[in-house]
Amino acid sequence: MPVLETTLGPRTAGELGFILPHEHVFVDLRTPDQPGYAEAETDAVMRAMVPRIEEIRAQGVTALIECTTGGVGRRADIDLAVSEATGFPIVVPTGNYREPWIPDWVREASQAELEAWMTRELEVRLDEAPFKAGWIKLSAGDDGITDLETTILRAAARAAKGCNATIGSHTIRGRVVMDQLAIIEAEGHDPARFISIHTQAEPDFEMHRAVAARGAWIEYDNAGWVPDGAFTDTVMRALDAGLESRMLLSHDAGWYDAAKPEGGEQKPYTVLAASILPALRDRGVGEETIRLLTHTNPFNAFAR
Ligand SMILES: [Zn+2]
Numbered sequence: 001m002p003v004l005e006t007t008l009g010p011r012t013a014g015e016l017g018f019i020l021p022h023e024h025v026f027v028d029l030r031t032p033d034q035p036g037y038a039e040a041e042t043d044a045v046m047r048a049m050v051p052r053i054e055e056i057r058a059q060g061v062t063a064l065i066e067c068t069t070g071g072v073g074r075r076a077d078i079d080l081a082v083s084e085a086t087g088f089p090i091v092v093p094t095g096n097y098r099e100p101w102i103p104d105w106v107r108e109a110s111q112a113e114l115e116a117w118m119t120r121e122l123e124v125r126l127d128e129a130p131f132k133a134g135w136i137k138l139s140a141g142d143d144g145i146t147d148l149e150t151t152i153l154r155a156a157a158r159a160a161k162g163c164n165a166t167i168g169s170h171t172i173r174g175r176v177v178m179d180q181l182a183i184i185e186a187e188g189h190d191p192a193r194f195i196s197i198h199t200q201a202e203p204d205f206e207m208h209r210a211v212a213a214r215g216a217w218i219e220y221d222n223a224g225w226v227p228d229g230a231f232t233d234t235v236m237r238a239l240d241a242g243l244e245s246r247m248l249l250s251h252d253a254g255w256y257d258a259a260k261p262e263g264g265e266q267k268p269y270t271v272l273a274a275s276i277l278p279a280l281r282d283r284g285v286g287e288e289t290i291r292l293l294t295h296t297n298p299f300n301a302f303a304r
Contacts, residue, residue: 002303005122005132006063006089007080016089019298020056020064021248022168022197022221023269024255025049025082025090028073032103038073038258042081045256048263052254053086059273065091065250065302067168067197069137071101073258076129091134091302094121095156097170098139098149107148114155122163135302136160139170145179153180157187164304168195168219174207181214191215195248195301198222200234208238212246217301219248224271232279235293239285248301249276249293 003010004019026045028038056064068074076092083090095118096106106114121133136156140149153167160167167184171177177196184194192215199208199218208218218238223231238247251271256263277290 002300004063004089004091004299004303005134006091007083007129007131008087008089009131011063011089013295013299013303016295016299017062018060018273018294020061020250020269020272021195021298021301022067022219022250022252023064024068024253025066026073026075026078026258027068027255028258029101030259031100032071036258038075040075040078040256040258040263042078044263045078046081046085048256048266049082049254050085052266052268053082053088056269056273057086057088059270061269061273063089063091064269065134065298067093067137067252068255069093070096070106071103072097076127076131080129080131092126092129092131093135093137093168094118094126094133095136095138095167096152097137098141099146101139102148106152111151111155114152115158118156118159119162122159122165135165136167137169138167140176140180142172142176144176145183150183153183154187157184157189160193161187161189164193166193166195166302166304168197170197172198172201174199174202174204174211177202177207177211177216178214181211181216195219198252205237205241209241209243212243215246217246217248217297218243219250221248221250221252223249223251223276224253224267225251228271228275228279231276232283235276235280236283239289244289244292245297247293248297
């Protein structure tokens with residue numbers, strides 16, 4: 001039976017409802033070579049983030065996907081502490097972000113070593129945490145994938161194929177997504193196990209259609225960053241184009257920012273449930289489609 005691998009162990013579809021497929025609990029966008037990178041007091045993170053989780057739990061959200069990967073402040077121990085304090089499952093990735101957020105050990109590792117590392121995190125445990133990585137999060141350069149990013153993607157495709165895991169990538173241009181899908185296919189993995197993160201950043205809607213037609217997930221993850229009307233317009237356009245079964249919706253919000261004093265200001269994960277879903281219902285979207293967008297799709301995208 002397919003499960004989401006979470007901080008609190010595996011969860012089946014029947015154990016979950018509304019799932020947010022792209023949020024952050026903890027981030028550090030300084031590069032890994034900077035002093036203080038990814039450092040914070042766990043208690044300070046809990047004070048900032050536990051209320052954010054309680055807020056969405058009260059709205060009926062049952063799990064979220066942490067999109068902070070290697071190189072941008074991944075802290076499995078902090079994700080676990082927040083999860084345990086709230087009893088709320090979080091899905092944490094293996095993998096690494098794009099250049100220049102690549103630590104020396106990843107830069108110097110062979111493709112086979114990177115594949116073995118990601119496989120271990122997916123199948124055994126993530127870092128020393130008592131849970132498995134749920135998926136692989138990567139990124140590619142805005143103008144095209146670099147040689148180093150290609151090595152990481154090839155390793156990820158092989159690891160993901162072995163565990164039937166999903167790869168999600170922060171990729172701004174649709175044509176770069178298509179290049180990534182070609183690499184994944186060349187390594188024998190399935191484009192249906194790829195998420196084009198930040199699809200909304202690609203202005204050409206025909207590219208959204210093309211990525212979905214290739215079998216990949218398209219993700220509109222800027223709820224709360226743009227006016228609700230603009231977000232719902234984007235969703236309605238994709239629904240009208242028949243893309244409902246390949247679409248993911250989220251906020252890309254949160255987070256405790258290790259680079260800022262006291263973790264900076266947090267942005268809530270509440271907009272979808274509070275105002276976007278009601279707006280979609282007002283525009284004629286039925287409950288079956290709402291369920292698809294908030295539960296079935298995010299579960300299927302990440303479950304393995
Ligand atoms: Zn993000």
